[in-house]
Amino acid sequence: MTAITDRQKLAYANAQAADGRVNVEIETDEGMTLNMGPQHPATHGTLRIVAKLDGEQVISCEPIMGYMHRGYEKLVEVRTYPQINTLVNRIDWLGSFANEVPFILASEKLMDIEAPPRAQWIRTVLFEMSRLANVSLFLGDMALQLGALTPAFFAFRDREHVLNQIEAATGGRFHPNFDRIGGLKDDLPKGWIADTKKAMQKMRTFCDEIEDLIMGNEIFEARCRGVGVIPGEIAQLYGMTGSNLRASGVDWDLRRDQPVGLAWNEVDWKVWTHPDGDSFARYWVRLQETREATKIIDQLLDGLPAGPVMAKVPRIIKVPAGEAWVSTENPLGEMGYYVVSKGDLGPFRVKIRSASFNNIHIVPWVMRGVYVPDVITILASLYFILGDIDR
Amino acid sequence: MTAIVLSYWQQTGIKVGLTLLLIPVGALILGWTFLLKMMSHMQSRLGPMDAGPHGVLQLVADGVKFIQKEDIFPDRADRRVFALAPFVILMSTFLLYLVVPVGPDLVAEDFSTGIFFALAVSSLSVIGILMAGWASANKYSLMGGVRAAGQLIAYELPLVLAVVGVVIQAQSLNLSDIVRAQANGEIFGISFLGNPFVITQIVGFLVFLAAVQAELTQTPFDMPVAESEIVGGYQVEYTGFRFLAFFMGEFGTAFAFAGIAATLFLGGWAVPGVDPDSNVMNVLGPIALFVKVMFVSFLIFWFRFTYPRFREDQLQKFAWTILIPISLVNILVTMVLKVAF
Numbered sequence: 001m002t003a004i005t006d007r008q009k010l011a012y013a014n015a016q017a018a019d020g021r022v023n024v025e026i027e028t029d030e031g032m033t034l035n036m037g038p039q040h041p042a043t044h045g046t047l048r049i050v051a052k053l054d055g056e057q058v059i060s061c062e063p064i065m066g067y068m069h070r071g072y073e074k075l076v077e078v079r080t081y082p083q084i085n086t087l088v089n090r091i092d093w094l095g096s097f098a099n100e101v102p103f104i105l106a107s108e109k110l111m112d113i114e115a116p117p118r119a120q121w122i123r124t125v126l127f128e129m130s131r132l133a134n135v136s137l138f139l140g141d142m143a144l145q146l147g148a149l150t151p152a153f154f155a156f157r158d159r160e161h162v163l164n165q166i167e168a169a170t171g172g173r174f175h176p177n178f179d180r181i182g183g184l185k186d187d188l189p190k191g192w193i194a195d196t197k198k199a200m201q202k203m204r205t206f207c208d209e210i211e212d213l214i215m216g217n218e219i220f221e222a223r224c225r226g227v228g229v230i231p232g233e234i235a236q237l238y239g240m241t242g243s244n245l246r247a248s249g250v251d252w253d254l255r256r257d258q259p260v261g262l263a264w265n266e267v268d269w270k271v272w273t274h275p276d277g278d279s280f281a282r283y284w285v286r287l288q289e290t291r292e293a294t295k296i297i298d299q300l301l302d303g304l305p306a307g308p309v310m311a312k313v314p315r316i317i318k319v320p321a322g323e324a325w326v327s328t329e330n331p332l333g334e335m336g337y338y339v340v341s342k343g344d345l346g347p348f349r350v351k352i353r354s355a356s357f358n359n360i361h362i363v364p365w366v367m368r369g370v371y372v373p374d375v376i377t378i379l380a381s382l383y384f385i386l387g388d389i390d391r
Numbered sequence: 392m393t394a395i396v397l398s399y400w401q402q403t404g405i406k407v408g409l410t411l412l413l414i415p416v417g418a419l420i421l422g423w424t425f426l427l428k429m430m431s432h433m434q435s436r437l438g439p440m441d442a443g444p445h446g447v448l449q450l451v452a453d454g455v456k457f458i459q460k461e462d463i464f465p466d467r468a469d470r471r472v473f474a475l476a477p478f479v480i481l482m483s484t485f486l487l488y489l490v491v492p493v494g495p496d497l498v499a500e501d502f503s504t505g506i507f508f509a510l511a512v513s514s515l516s517v518i519g520i521l522m523a524g525w526a527s528a529n530k531y532s533l534m535g536g537v538r539a540a541g542q543l544i545a546y547e548l549p550l551v552l553a554v555v556g557v558v559i560q561a562q563s564l565n566l567s568d569i570v571r572a573q574a575n576g577e578i579f580g581i582s583f584l585g586n587p588f589v590i591t592q593i594v595g596f597l598v599f600l601a602a603v604q605a606e607l608t609q610t611p612f613d614m615p616v617a618e619s620e621i622v623g624g625y626q627v628e629y630t631g632f633r634f635l636a637f638f639m640g641e642f643g644t645a646f647a648f649a650g651i652a653a654t655l656f657l658g659g660w661a662v663p664g665v666d667p668d669s670n671v672m673n674v675l676g677p678i679a680l681f682v683k684v685m686f687v688s689f690l691i692f693w694f695r696f697t698y699p700r701f702r703e704d705q706l707q708k709f710a711w712t713i714l715i716p717i718s719l720v721n722i723l724v725t726m727v728l729k730v731a732f
Contacts, residue, residue, distance in 0.1 A: 032461055041619050056534070056703065145619045147700030153434035219611050219699045284629050290590045372534070376620045 019234045024387035034372070038067045041263045044141065045386025046317035047360070051367070051375065058375060063360055068390040073352055080345040081107055081181060083318050086296045087336075089175040089201040091354055092388040095331040097126045097136035097166070101177040103350075105260050106339045107181050108324040114261065119183035119309040125196075125300050126169065126178065126265040127328075132162045132203055134331035135243075135290050137212050138383045142283055143378035146223050151213055156286060159204035161199040168192055181317055183310035193301045200294040202216055207291050215284070224280035228366050231277055238365065239358040242333025248277035252328035262328070267299035286383070318345060332356050333389055356384035393556040395642075406499040411701070414481070414636045415454075416641045417646030422450045422687070425692035433696050457638075460631035465528050468597070468628065471527035477629065477636035484513035484558045484640050494660050494676030495668050496662035505566040506558065509651055510551050513606065515634030517543045520615070524625040525636075535624020538703055539608060539615035545710040552718035553599035555654045556725040559652050559659045566654050571668075574661035589656040595649065597658045598714050600687075603648045604694055607641060611698035613704055629640045645691060646684065653683035 037048035046067035046196040052059045072091065076084045088103050091097045101112025101123060108115065115123070116160050163173045169188055170176035214220050230240070247253055253271040271289040274281035280327040321343040326334025333355025340349040359382055366378055399689045403437035427449060431438030439449040450657035464470055465564015471640040502508050517540055559566055561572035576586025589596050607654070616624040626637050653659060660676030701709065 024658060032530065041622060141477075147613060147617060147619065149430070149610075150696055152435050153436060157435050216698065217704075218700055222705055223699060223702055284403060371702065371704070373614070373617070373620055380619075 008268065011143045024272060036375070044346070045384075045389075047379075047384070047386055047389065048363050048373070049363070050381075051371065051372075054122060054211075056167065056368050056372045058372065060220065061364055061375070063363045065389050066358075068386050069327065070294050070387075070391060072391045073350055076347060076350045078346065079345070081319060081358070083345070084350075085179060086177050088352070089177055089341055090387060091391055092335070092354065092356070092385045093330055094133070094137055094172065094385055095130035096172075096175045097130040097170075097178065098134075098328070098330045099335065100177070101127055101262070102181045102260075102326045102328045102330075102335055103339070104336045106183055106324045106330070106337045108315075109324040109326060110322050110341055111181065111313075111317075112181045112320075113311050115183045115311055116308050117263075117305045118187075118307045119268075119311075120261055121263045121300055121304050122169075122184055122188060123179065124307065125297050125304075126166065126298075127262065129162050129166055131194075131331040132290060132297075133159055133166065134385075135286050135293075136162070136203065136206065136288055137280050139207075139214075139283070139290065141215065142383075143214050143220070145376050146220060148214070148220075154213075155208065158202060161202045161275050165192070165196045165199050168366065169194065180313075182309070182313035193304070196301060197298060198299055203294045204291060207287060207294075208339055210287060215287070221280065223373075223377055225276075225278060227279045227374050228381060229276070230362060234365065235256060235277070235362065236319060238362040240331065240333070240362060241326045241358065242331075242357050243285045243289060243354050246271065246273045247281040249273055249275040254327060254334055257288055258327070259324055260328060261301060264296065265298055266303065269296050269299075270330055279377050282381040284384070316345070318343065319347070327353065330355055332383065332385060333359055335388075343383060354388045356386075356388035357391070360384050362391055396605060410485060410499055413488055413646075414484055415639055419450050419643045419648050420640035421649075421688055421692075422638075423447060425688060429672060429689070429692060430696050438689070441612070454635060454715065454721070457635040458632050462589075462633065463628075463639070464630045465628050467528035469526040469528070472522050474627075474633070476519050476523035476526060476625075477633045479522060480516045480559065480640040481519075481636050483512055483515035483645070484643040484647060486515070487644065487651070490566055490568060491647065491650045491654060492660060494584060495567070495670075496673055497660075497676065498567060499539040501565065501567055504564040504595040506554055506651075506655070507564050509566075509629040510547070511552065513644070513648070514543065514547050516640070519640075520625050520676075523629070527625065527628040529542070529600075529628050531621040531623070531627050532625050535621050535627070536613045538621075539625060541703070542605055542608070542612065542615060542726050545707055546602045546714075549598050549714035549718050550602035550606060550717065552722060553595040553602060554655060555718075556595040557588050559725050559729055560588055560591065566609075566659070570654060570659035570661050571675075573658040574663075574667040575724050582657050584662065585658060587656065587658040592656060592721070594717060596652070598721070599652055599656070600690060600720045601646040601696075601714060602653065604709075607645050607648065607691070611644075611694065611700050613700050614693075614706055617700060645688060649684040649691065650680065652687045653680060657683045659683070707711060 005328055032052045032053045034053050036051065038046035048064040048067065049061055050064060051061035072087060075087060079087060085100055085101065088099045091099045136155050136159045140152035143151035166176060167173045169192055170178035230248050232248040234249045235245050236250060251271060251273050259265055269292050272285050272292065319341040321341055323337060323340045325338045327334050335355050336353040338351040339347050342348045345351050367375060405703055422452045427438045427446065437442040439446040442448040442452045464473060481574040487509055489499040489503055490509050517627050521536050523531045556619060561569040573587050574585045578590060616626060626634060629637060660672065662675055662679045663673065665672060
């Protein structure tokens, strides 16, 4: 039993007071304050948005996060490196494998181990597949938030092809836990490459379907065009990353700009940007990126090098003292781990930079003056995963 | 054979009983066929399959479930208004059913101004929705209720204007007469089909369908109940059988409006090639009307499952700048042609 320090008591009291303050504002403020969440269908998780309204127009709004805080940064301090892998899987639960990669890379950097090329290529393939699993759901979900029911089911249906392939290779649909320091747990199973190529074909068909069904729809355009415009400079100021930033016209993609040993630069692909910065642009960029990901996977599978999938690593992993920062371009944006090791079985401290946490900070800026229905459009188009916000 | 003579209260009892029976039956038929099955197949999934063969009893099971649920009143709700609201909506649905003829002799009340009556009572549901929205003491409910009121009033106009063309052509406000006018009519001397007004009044038909879609608060006009924004709008605080009443009101009204659309534009209970006033039509008529109702409902639900929803301002703009001018032009053209031919 650990004694609670005064500082912890104070922090607890402060948190309670902050919560109470918001509730008091809701009760007593002039005008109408609309409390959306923590349980609200549009936040697909437990994000709370307190919006002051004038009629249906939002005067100001504030996102309140932390309802799903799971204390990962603290938890990893009492775990060993292989155990942490399982834990960080759950941060962005739709693109699990992509969460493992930067942490493993940071650990490898500290241990000065390089995974063999085949492992790096398979990592890239699985990384892009988790992007597909993540973003394809967005393509359906955004339409669902705008009231179209059917695309969501199409997304769930076709995402299954990708999840099946991830399961075939790793044994886990959602949380593969497949990455190891120094390589991968296993090689790919027999026949997997051909099956995956078929699945990629299906994903491209899905993209075409979505483009037919949604992008050309007048109502969808009317709801999205010019709604939630974020200029590139503002997006950068708020630390937005990923597709949200690219939709604001900033040509910035860590996969291309920051080589971390994975195989993106070995294949031919394109970083899509859109100059508008509105909700439609964010949807469009993600759709193109889904297509691009299928192409990346196809090319990687064609050129997969032979060899082992695991480098020589000691049986008990002890990471030498030091600090390392590695970030990658995850489905939601830049995700990075700052690992501080003191030479133990587990890290001394890990700072997790997750994409959604930073992407959501633009909400008060972008929501001023929009209508209540647009709040949903903008939230949906910013695309966050609550696990990625609260960690 | 001697005619069976029934006293006034017996007749009224039978009429009311049958009409009351029709609402849940219609709601169940539409709910199962379209909401459960058609939507599932459009979305490449099966839908509920376990209750009864192919899941036919799913909605009955759901209904039983709803009745078992606790009837919750919010703390600050206006209890009487809150309790009454769903039944005001059901009443409007019930009144709609009264005037739709299903055969030459099968009509609950054959008003000489039937269509006028139908359109008038259909807007009664606004009162129920506003009551529900206000009495729930919930901001989402209130927003939903106010949105619904604005929308239903805005779309009442194109609904009425779309019907005017039909009335001009049929020269009657009586729904049975409108059916006969279509069955006995001819288009440029071609008379084997009669003259279903969907051909000459295609613009009116489309405007009517769009307005019906909005009156039923179905996607793309489902802003008042938008689940992803205001979490069901005016229905958000309702549980148990009151929620069931809302459900029945929505789908029962869809059934009734499909019936009215079929009567106005698709020839109602008439079947081409059969004398509309022969006695056999009292059996054939309901079947014919049912087929047509299912067709119109199919259109309504097809739109519902395909489109995203409009925003409130876009929705109003659509009514006032597109639907109403179009239907006014339609009336004008119909009048000119009616005088010319």
